[in-house]
Amino acid sequence: MTNKHIHLNVFVPTTGHHEASWLYSGSQPERLTDVDYYREIAAIAERGKFDSLFLADQLAIGRSVKHVAQGKLEPLTLLSALAGSTSHIGLIATASTTYSEPYNLARQFASLDHISGGRAGWNIVTSWSAEAAGNFGLDQRNSHTDRYRRATEYVEVVRKLWDSWEDDARVLDRTLGIYADTARIHAIGHQGEAFRVRGPLDIPRSPQGNPVLVQAGSSDEGRGFAARYAEAIFTAQQDLGEAQGFYADVKRRALAFGRDPDGIKILPGLSPILGSTEAEARALEEELDDLTLPVVGLKHLSQRFDGFDFSVFPLDERIPIEAFPRPETVQGAQSRSQVILNIVEREKPTLRQLLRRLAGGRGHKVLAGTPKAVADHIQLWVEQRAADGFNIMPAFMPGGLSAFVDEVVPILQARGLFRRDYTGRSLREHYGLTRPESRYARSA
Amino acid sequence: MTNKHIHLNVFVPTTGHHEASWLYSGSQPERLTDVDYYREIAAIAERGKFDSLFLADQLAIGRSVKHVAQGKLEPLTLLSALAGSTSHIGLIATASTTYSEPYNLARQFASLDHISGGRAGWNIVTSWSAEAAGNFGLDQRNSHTDRYRRATEYVEVVRKLWDSWEDDARVLDRTLGIYADTARIHAIGHQGEAFRVRGPLDIPRSPQGNPVLVQAGSSDEGRGFAARYAEAIFTAQQDLGEAQGFYADVKRRALAFGRDPDGIKILPGLSPILGSTEAEARALEEELDDLTLPVVGLKHLSQRFDGFDFSVFPLDERIPIEAFPRPETVQGAQSRSQVILNIVEREKPTLRQLLRRLAGGRGHKVLAGTPKAVADHIQLWVEQRAADGFNIMPAFMPGGLSAFVDEVVPILQARGLFRRDYTGRSLREHYGLTRPESRYARSA
Numbered sequence: 001m002t003n004k005h006i007h008l009n010v011f012v013p014t015t016g017h018h019e020a021s022w023l024y025s026g027s028q029p030e031r032l033t034d035v036d037y038y039r040e041i042a043a044i045a046e047r048g049k050f051d052s053l054f055l056a057d058q059l060a061i062g063r064s065v066k067h068v069a070q071g072k073l074e075p076l077t078l079l080s081a082l083a084g085s086t087s088h089i090g091l092i093a094t095a096s097t098t099y100s101e102p103y104n105l106a107r108q109f110a111s112l113d114h115i116s117g118g119r120a121g122w123n124i125v126t127s128w129s130a131e132a133a134g135n136f137g138l139d140q141r142n143s144h145t146d147r148y149r150r151a152t153e154y155v156e157v158v159r160k161l162w163d164s165w166e167d168d169a170r171v172l173d174r175t176l177g178i179y180a181d182t183a184r185i186h187a188i189g190h191q192g193e194a195f196r197v198r199g200p201l202d203i204p205r206s207p208q209g210n211p212v213l214v215q216a217g218s219s220d221e222g223r224g225f226a227a228r229y230a231e232a233i234f235t236a237q238q239d240l241g242e243a244q245g246f247y248a249d250v251k252r253r254a255l256a257f258g259r260d261p262d263g264i265k266i267l268p269g270l271s272p273i274l275g276s277t278e279a280e281a282r283a284l285e286e287e288l289d290d291l292t293l294p295v296v297g298l299k300h301l302s303q304r305f306d307g308f309d310f311s312v313f314p315l316d317e318r319i320p321i322e323a324f325p326r327p328e329t330v331q332g333a334q335s336r337s338q339v340i341l342n343i344v345e346r347e348k349p350t351l352r353q354l355l356r357r358l359a360g361g362r363g364h365k366v367l368a369g370t371p372k373a374v375a376d377h378i379q380l381w382v383e384q385r386a387a388d389g390f391n392i393m394p395a396f397m398p399g400g401l402s403a404f405v406d407e408v409v410p411i412l413q414a415r416g417l418f419r420r421d422y423t424g425r426s427l428r429e430h431y432g433l434t435r436p437e438s439r440y441a442r443s444a
Numbered sequence: 445m446t447n448k449h450i451h452l453n454v455f456v457p458t459t460g461h462h463e464a465s466w467l468y469s470g471s472q473p474e475r476l477t478d479v480d481y482y483r484e485i486a487a488i489a490e491r492g493k494f495d496s497l498f499l500a501d502q503l504a505i506g507r508s509v510k511h512v513a514q515g516k517l518e519p520l521t522l523l524s525a526l527a528g529s530t531s532h533i534g535l536i537a538t539a540s541t542t543y544s545e546p547y548n549l550a551r552q553f554a555s556l557d558h559i560s561g562g563r564a565g566w567n568i569v570t571s572w573s574a575e576a577a578g579n580f581g582l583d584q585r586n587s588h589t590d591r592y593r594r595a596t597e598y599v600e601v602v603r604k605l606w607d608s609w610e611d612d613a614r615v616l617d618r619t620l621g622i623y624a625d626t627a628r629i630h631a632i633g634h635q636g637e638a639f640r641v642r643g644p645l646d647i648p649r650s651p652q653g654n655p656v657l658v659q660a661g662s663s664d665e666g667r668g669f670a671a672r673y674a675e676a677i678f679t680a681q682q683d684l685g686e687a688q689g690f691y692a693d694v695k696r697r698a699l700a701f702g703r704d705p706d707g708i709k710i711l712p713g714l715s716p717i718l719g720s721t722e723a724e725a726r727a728l729e730e731e732l733d734d735l736t737l738p739v740v741g742l743k744h745l746s747q748r749f750d751g752f753d754f755s756v757f758p759l760d761e762r763i764p765i766e767a768f769p770r771p772e773t774v775q776g777a778q779s780r781s782q783v784i785l786n787i788v789e790r791e792k793p794t795l796r797q798l799l800r801r802l803a804g805g806r807g808h809k810v811l812a813g814t815p816k817a818v819a820d821h822i823q824l825w826v827e828q829r830a831a832d833g834f835n836i837m838p839a840f841m842p843g844g845l846s847a848f849v850d851e852v853v854p855i856l857q858a859r860g861l862f863r864r865d866y867t868g869r870s871l872r873e874h875y876g877l878t879r880p881e882s883r884y885a886r887s888a
Contacts, residue, residue, distance in 0.1 A: 022616075022618075022623060023618050023621060029616055029623065030614075030616055032648075033558045033647070033648055033650075034558075035527075035528075035558065035559045058646065059547065059646065060646055061629070061644060061645075061646045065623065065624045065626060065629060066622060066623065066624060066625075066626045067621055067622070067623055068623060069623050070623070070624075070646070071609070071614070071624075071646060071647055071648040072647070073555045073558055073559065073647065074551045074552050074554070074555035074647065076520070076521055076524075076552070077520055077521065077524040077552050077555040077556050077559060078524070078555060078559065080520075080521040080522070080524035080525045081524045081525060081527055081528050081559045083479075083525055084479075084525050084528040084529060085528060099545060099547070099548065100544075100545065100548055101543060101544065101580055103503065103543070103579040103580060104543065104544060104548075107518045108518050108520070108521050110518070111517045111518035111521040111522060112521050114477045114478075114479065114517055115479045115517065115521060115522065115525045131642075134641075134642035135547040135641055135642055135643065136545055136547060136641070137639060137640040137641065165515070170474075170515070172466075172473055172474055174466075174467050177467060177511055177737060178510060178511070179466060179473065179509065179510065179511055179512060179513050179514070180509045180510060180514075180515075181510075182509060182510045185505070185509060195581060196581040197578075197579055197580070197581065198575075198578035198579055199579065200505060201505075202502065202503065202504055202505045202514070202515060203477070203515055203516070203517065203518065204476075204477055204515045206477075293621060
């Protein structure tokens with residue numbers, strides 16, 4: 001495995017991935033709607049030779065806007081702006097299959113792929129929050145299963161649209177007056193359960209053919225979906241053994257779909273909190289955790305369990321595992337609720353301890369330590385087949401990212417684990433993925 | 445009127461507004477998906493101190509892709525990219541109220557407004573083409589009246605969402621741990637015929653408060669809609685008298701809605717074909733018209749009249765006005781079909797002549813002449829209260845635009861009719877429009 005380069009994505013948050021990051025002096029909450037803030041972050045990540053940067057999206061503000069920094073820019077417009085201030089880094093936008101039309105989404109991602117010269121990626125989400133549902137005319141969200149069924153058809157439609165112009169469809173023959181060869185531009189004629197879409201797309205095929213498909217669902221349905229479509233997976237993993245199990249399972253499922261297991265990159269979340277000594281790193285983690293408010297943590301925990309009210313439990317007593325709703329009944333993000341239950345089972349925390357435990361990464365791994373310790377962790381997980389790289393989630397921005405770039409990346413490079421410079425231009429090239437041919441291309 | 449500055453918008457086409465522009469050596473059809481092509485156009489327009497640039501959108505490719513250059517980039521992503529390469533010019537994207545969700549549209553325009561520092565405008569369309577309908581699961585498009593009813597509710601929802609964060613909602617008080625004052629962030633609780641949207645938006649209020657609303661419908665329903673909401677109107681006008689009538693009617697209707705008639709800028713389309721002498725201009729117009737193909741013109745004409753087949757008529761005979769469908773029965777763009785009928789009535793062309801007549805501007809005014817003649821036309825129409833400025837539609841790109849900027853703009857500036865430099869930064873400032881306060885703002 002060591003001869004293979006790892007992949008690094010930066011998950012761009014508001015002020016940081018730590019729940020209380022906006023209260024920390026190293027963050028910049030006043031800049032959330034300032035495009036230059038994101039340009040600065042993108043420049044740091046590109047200096048660090050990251051494969052990609054990624055923007056999440058909730059389609060609603062959360063219930064704790066009084067105490068939590070929210071209200072950033074919309075991913076597709078923001079990444080289109082960042083395409084112009086960067087030259088190599090991949091640009092991954094989250095977009096929902098539940099609250100949009102595939103024709104609109106297909107063309108915006110195709111356009112971003114053209115604008116960025118082949119650096120677009122789509123993080124496919126099915127939008128689990130009840131808050132989002134209320135902004136789109138639904139009294140409550142659709143069930144987990146319904147969302148994935150719609151998502152599957154949705155992705156099929158989008159991929160057909162991306163393929164609808166063959167690469168060489170534009171002929172541009174001024175002498176004959178032929179702009180395009182209409183035999184190479186295809187109506188897709190999709191007729192399905194949720195969608196009827198005639199096509200073709202109104203944009204020629206983009207540099208990557210298809211923008212890279214990314215996915216973050218880790219439930220059973222989420223894994224099945226990812227194994228079929230995803231080319232990169234973001235996942236929350238706390239434990240090496242569990243991560244190895246997830247890794248093996250997804251690669252095996254991909255193989256069962258006839259896919260090359262190397263064509264699907266598994267990137268667990270990792271929120272590094274760096275210090276020049278371990279004590280210094282732990283002190284910074286403490287400082288951040290001390291800024292948390294239980295009222296905020298309780299709201300976030302409640303959101304993870306379909307609105308279940310944890311505030312009835314005493315903060316300083318152990319919270320019994322039986323008190324939690326069972327994850328298979330959760331209609332929101334099932335796999336994340338399982339991650340939280342595993343923490344409860346393993347660590348037997350009080351409610352207050354659990355809230356602090358989740359404040360850093362919301363179920364993602366938080367690692368406070370020296371740059372070497374963080375690099376060791378990354379190397380171990382990659383060598384032990386628990387990851388193909390990491391989704392880096394800085395606790396605060398932009399300082400948390402620049403510390404990683406300046407202190408951890410050079411160690412990974414020195415160990416031959418990470419690129420010293422970009423060798424390709426497209427996100428597919430960074431991830432080592434092939435460029436798909438249009439499904440409509442005639443064999444020559 | 446002459447003490448008032450006129451407004452100039454450039455309508456950015458594919459290769460040019462002339463139907464055959466891609467066949468003309470001065471156009472660049474190979475660059476339609478190249479963001480640098482649009483950056484170059486935006487830079488020329490900004491050098492010319494234009495108020496704004498504008499991208500149309502059809503949500504489908506037309507039926508003549510074999511012979512007509514099509515397949516450009518998606519407006520919102522493209523304008524987000526252009527925001528970074530420009531500093532002052534307004535950025536107007538067309539987006540449909542028929543095939544999208546108001547929450548998605550509201551946030552993308554709010555985001556573009558943040559990204560551009562207050563330069564976003566939304567050209568509201570109801571999408572008349574049957575081709576677009578087929579890409580969104582409809583067997584046929586909705587009727588003209590249904591589209592406008594939905595559009596009215598849609599715009600109300602979007603404006604509420606844009607107002608849902610008051611300007612000072614973010615408090616950012618780290619000492620008290622208060623990020624936002626939730627009393628100044630409002631659920632909109634919209635419950636209407638077509639939409640139920642809880643809100644608030646997930647993006648703080650944007651620099652312009654509301655991006656500028658632009659509209660291009662000129663039918664009776666379109667005028668009513670524009671008089672109520674639009675802050676700029678694009679319209680096709682061939683004749684001074686008719687344009688004066690339209691101008692007076694829209695301003696009167698706006699007044700009836702309690703609006704300041706100056707708060708709605710009327711910008712007829714104008715496709716200038718420039719030459720250093722009138723003969724030279726006419727020769728260029730001939731050269732472009734000679735490149736047209738009747739098969740293309742017939743398809744475009746057919747599209748304007750709900751698919752009516754004109755190819756049954758002999759090309760070189762006068763086409764009787766009775767042969768056309770009556771405009772009030774047209775479910776597509778009613779006002780444009782009326783413009784075409786007026787041409788037929790006035791000029792009594794053969795079918796071939798009519799097709800050539802429409803090849804330049806699809807019903808918009810084409811003016812072949814010297815820079816002085818074009819400047820005279822602009823001045824006359826503005827002084828005669830037929831226009832507040834023009835929607836400039838270069839016949840071919842980018843040369844047609846740079847000729848206008850280099851040759852016509854200086855004349856307008858020398859006459860004191862047009863700005864020599866920008867005095868404001870936002871599109872509202874360029875158009876002389878006030879910044880609306882949030883409807884939810886408490887009176888102090």
